Amino acid sequence: MGTMFARGLKRKSAEDGEDVEGGLAGTQATPSYSLQRQSLLDMSLVKLQLCHMLVEPNLCRSVLIANTVRQIQEEMTQDGTWRVVAPQAAGRAPLDRLVSTEILCRSVREQEGERPAPDVGDGRMPGLVPGLSAVPSAQALRSPQSSLWEVDSSRENRGGFQKSLDQIFETLESKTPGSVEELFSDVDSSYYDLDAVLTGMVGSTQSGHGSGLQAFTSAATPPPGSSCRSDLGELDHAVEILVET
Amino acid sequence: MAGAGGGGCPAGGNDLQWCFSQVKGAVDEDVAEADIISTVEFNYSGDLLATGDKGGRVVIFQREQEAVVRTKCRIWRDGVLPLFACILAVRYAATALPAERWGSGLREAHRNKSRPHSRGEYNVYSTFQSHEPEFDYLKSLEIEEKINKIRWLPQQNAAHFLLSTNDKTIKLWKISERDKRAEGYNLKDEDGRLRDPFRITALRVPILKPMDLMVEASPRRIFANAHTYHINSISVNSDHETYLSADDLRINLWHLEITDRSFNIVDIKPVNMEELTEVITAAEFHPHQCNVFVYSSSKGTIRLCDMRSSALCDRHAKFFEEPEDPSSRSFFSEIISSISDVKFSHSGRYMMTRDYLSVKVWDLNMESRPVETHQVHEYLRSKLCSLYENDCIFDKFECCWSGSDSAIMTGSYNNFFRMFDRTTRRDVTLEASRENSKPRASLKPRKVCTGGKRKKDEISVDSLDFNKKILHTAWHPAENIIAVAATNNLYIFQDKVN
Numbered sequence: 160m161g162t163m164f165a166r167g168l169k170r171k172s173a174e175d176g177e178d179v180e181g182g183l184a185g186t187q188a189t190p191s192y193s194l195q196r197q198s199l200l201d202m203s204l205v206k207l208q209l210c211h212m213l214v215e216p217n218l219c220r221s222v223l224i225a226n227t228v229r230q231i232q233e234e235m236t237q238d239g240t241w242r243v244v245a246p247q248a249a250g251r252a253p254l255d256r257l258v259s260t261e262i263l264c265r266s267v268r269e270q271e272g273e274r275p276a277p278d279v280g281d282g283r284m285p286g287l288v289p290g291l292s293a294v295p296s297a298q299a300l301r302s303p304q305s306s307l308w309e310v311d312s313s314r315e316n317r318g319g320f321q322k323s324l325d326q327i328f329e330t331l332e333s334k335t336p337g338s339v340e341e342l343f344s345d346v347d348s349s350y351y352d353l354d355a356v357l358t359g360m361v362g363s364t365q366s367g368h369g370s371g372l373q374a375f376t377s378a379a380t381p382p383p384g385s386s387c388r389s390d391l392g393e394l395d396h397a398v399e400i401l402v403e404t
Numbered sequence: 405m406a407g408a409g410g411g412g413c414p415a416g417g418n419d420l421q422w423c424f425s426q427v428k429g430a431v432d433e434d435v436a437e438a439d440i441i442s443t444v445e446f447n448y449s450g451d452l453l454a455t456g457d458k459g460g461r462v463v464i465f466q467r468e469q470e471a472v473v474r475t476k477c478r479i480w481r482d483g484v485l486p487l488f489a490c491i492l493a494v495r496y497a498a499t500a501l502p503a504e505r506w507g508s509g510l511r512e513a514h515r516n517k518s519r520p521h522s523r524g525e526y527n528v529y530s531t532f533q534s535h536e537p538e539f540d541y542l543k544s545l546e547i548e549e550k551i552n553k554i555r556w557l558p559q560q561n562a563a564h565f566l567l568s569t570n571d572k573t574i575k576l577w578k579i580s581e582r583d584k585r586a587e588g589y590n591l592k593d594e595d596g597r598l599r600d601p602f603r604i605t606a607l608r609v610p611i612l613k614p615m616d617l618m619v620e621a622s623p624r625r626i627f628a629n630a631h632t633y634h635i636n637s638i639s640v641n642s643d644h645e646t647y648l649s650a651d652d653l654r655i656n657l658w659h660l661e662i663t664d665r666s667f668n669i670v671d672i673k674p675v676n677m678e679e680l681t682e683v684i685t686a687a688e689f690h691p692h693q694c695n696v697f698v699y700s701s702s703k704g705t706i707r708l709c710d711m712r713s714s715a716l717c718d719r720h721a722k723f724f725e726e727p728e729d730p731s732s733r734s735f736f737s738e739i740i741s742s743i744s745d746v747k748f749s750h751s752g753r754y755m756m757t758r759d760y761l762s763v764k765v766w767d768l769n770m771e772s773r774p775v776e777t778h779q780v781h782e783y784l785r786s787k788l789c790s791l792y793e794n795d796c797i798f799d800k801f802e803c804c805w806s807g808s809d810s811a812i813m814t815g816s817y818n819n820f821f822r823m824f825d826r827t828t829r830r831d832v833t834l835e836a837s838r839e840n841s842k843p844r845a846s847l848k849p850r851k852v853c854t855g856g857k858r859k860k861d862e863i864s865v866d867s868l869d870f871n872k873k874i875l876h877t878a879w880h881p882a883e884n885i886i887a888v889a890a891t892n893n894l895y896i897f898q899d900k901v902n
Contacts, residue, residue, distance in 0.1 A: 199792075215548070217634070218683055219702050219798075222683050222702060223738065223742060223798070226681055230735055
């Protein structure tokens with residue numbers, strides 16, 4: 160399943176997530192390649208976030224993960240799948256709070272497929288707060304914590320993304336212990352808003368959401384004794400459930 | 405290219421047959437985190453083997469020598485077991501020698517080489533707590549006591565010196581033996597209490613009496629506060645006076661006698677941390693040229709620097725990088741190209757680098773590509789995504805040369821380790837496990853099956869245990885004895901001399 164991210168050869172089949180010889184040769188990504196690339200991006204961002212939390216983050220590991228994220232982002236930009244949507248500030252928390260959440264959320268995600276710009280009237284997401292862009296179903300598989308990373312609240316281009324990585328490195332050599340906490344403390348209620356939003360969004364598919372979450376969290380923190388087992392099969396399965404509803 | 409997929413060719417070259425010799429450490433399945441071995445290093449003679457663990461402890465093993473006739477007058481003077489000492493035949497000290505032991509200097513002088521196939525065992529010589537956990541109050545961060553590296557200094561007198569380091573602080577330890585004590589003091593009793601001066605009616609000269617051997621370790625220098633980032637390497641210079649310490653972004657040069665100052669010789673920290681894309685992963689001094697050192701990076705490059713050119717060696721003298729193979733490019737290409745260890749050959753002509761899937765040998769005269777590439781576990785290439793997920797892809801494996809530079813060794817997963825013979829171009833996969841731990845049992849080559857039909861005795865890639873990783877190995881500087889650290893156990897293997 161590792162070679163699915165390799166470029167060079169076209170994928171053998173769309174379903175065959177495991178035995179792919181290679182990825183794309185820079186041509187348009189197939190849907191499941193995009194999905195897998197997306198999940199690699201998500202995984203990487205969670206890992207980076209975990210770096211924040213660790214007592215003394217391993218700088219080498221952080222740098223390598225950040226470089227991987229940049230690579231994905233560059234490829235997605237080339238593919239034209241990296242789209243950023245502007246948030247509407249109306250009805251949201253005070254601007255300064257929004258700013259701090261923005262910083263975290265600037266590791267922007269692509270808009271999968273052809274979703275339009277924030278659409279208040281989107282029937283599939285009744286609970287969606289105006290201003291939050293639609294999050295593709297694949298992304299619902301995140302754990303709430305990582306949802307911080309997902310929301311497209313920035314309208315900048317990749318510079319915004321870059322900035323969030325910068326944030327990581329700054330905090331890595333941060334002077335005051337409080338700085339990291341500050342980043343998260345400002346999130347506060349807006350954090351829960353996001354959580355509620357995302358939960359509301361997939362409210363119609365609670366069971367799918369649950370199993371998807373499990374699939375993802377098990378992917379993010381595998382049990383220590385696990386050998387080389389793919390969780391992405393489970394992810395694919397969960398995605399299918401969500402997409403179908 | 406030597407066998408991909410683990411153990412492509414039969415047993416290690418030069419007719420070397422490796423056999424089990426010893427294993428040290430607890431047998432339980434439950435491994436205490438603090439007992440995990442984090443570094444292994446032989447000293448210059450190979451008689452001492454040091455290990456460091458996550459709990460900040462250093463354990464030194466000493467190779468037992470056979471007992472021989474002492475031509476020096478020690479025995480007679482000390483009056484210890486003269487009969488035994490007169491025995492000419494060799495008998496290994498581990499079982500035969502009484503508690504009183506001879507000073508190490510004496511032992512060195514009388515090594516008996518008449519029975520090369522009887523090999524000394526390594527037994528515990530000294531244990532001490534090198535580093536304690538610390539708390540950085542400014543950053544509110546814990547500083548781990550884990551010993552990242554140990555490097556021995558060449559022996560100059562009866563005592564042994566080594567450098568041990570954790571993430572932030574390097575310490576110079578002196579390990580010395582005491583096997584005599586003075587008796588017959590005038591002013592105090594045998595138990596140390598002061599005698600009443602009025603009771604002293606005669607004067608005597610204290611005499612030295614033998615005592616049970618005591619090995620003492622004392623910290624002689626503490627080199628602290630010079631590293632903002634985590635120290636990953638230390639290397640003693642061939643001048644025996646200076647050494648370097650490297651963290652993720654900087655390399656410092658120290659003098660062994662001076663603890664309050666160090667010189668920064670490499671600094672790759674960008675002005676804006678947001679531009680950081682590369683870190684230093686390992687560094688080492690050249691074994692003979694005291695002005696030359698190399699450092700490796702997370703991007704798979706090695707820079708050789710000459711300290712004569714400038715005070716700050718930010719400009720390399722040589723730059724070693726293998727061009728990337730575009731057909732195997734993936735999102736993980738950079739991560740697996742990150743070099744986890746760099747080691748000069750004993751000759752100083754070559755250096756070896758370890759990245760995630762391979763070991764490369766470079767000729768210092770050729771920067772464009774390595775002269776040899778050996779695949780360690782190519783079968784993992786298709787599993788990189790899982791290995792990224794569970795963080796195994798960030799494991800830092802070390803590598804080492806044999807004493808003659810004819811073979812190289814590195815570790816893998818499932819307690820496997822790989823050996824490559826450079827002359828015969830053969831390689832072998834061996835396993836460090838308790839099952840193969842009968843004394844002098846030969847190690848059977850292992851094989852990983854990459855797909856299709858699994859033959860008997862082969863293990864499939866999916867059954868490998870990724871928690872059993874061999875990151876640290878060491879090879880005796882002169883003989884074919886290797887030390888392999890498997891989590892909390894230390895295995896010692898020797899070759900079966902025909």
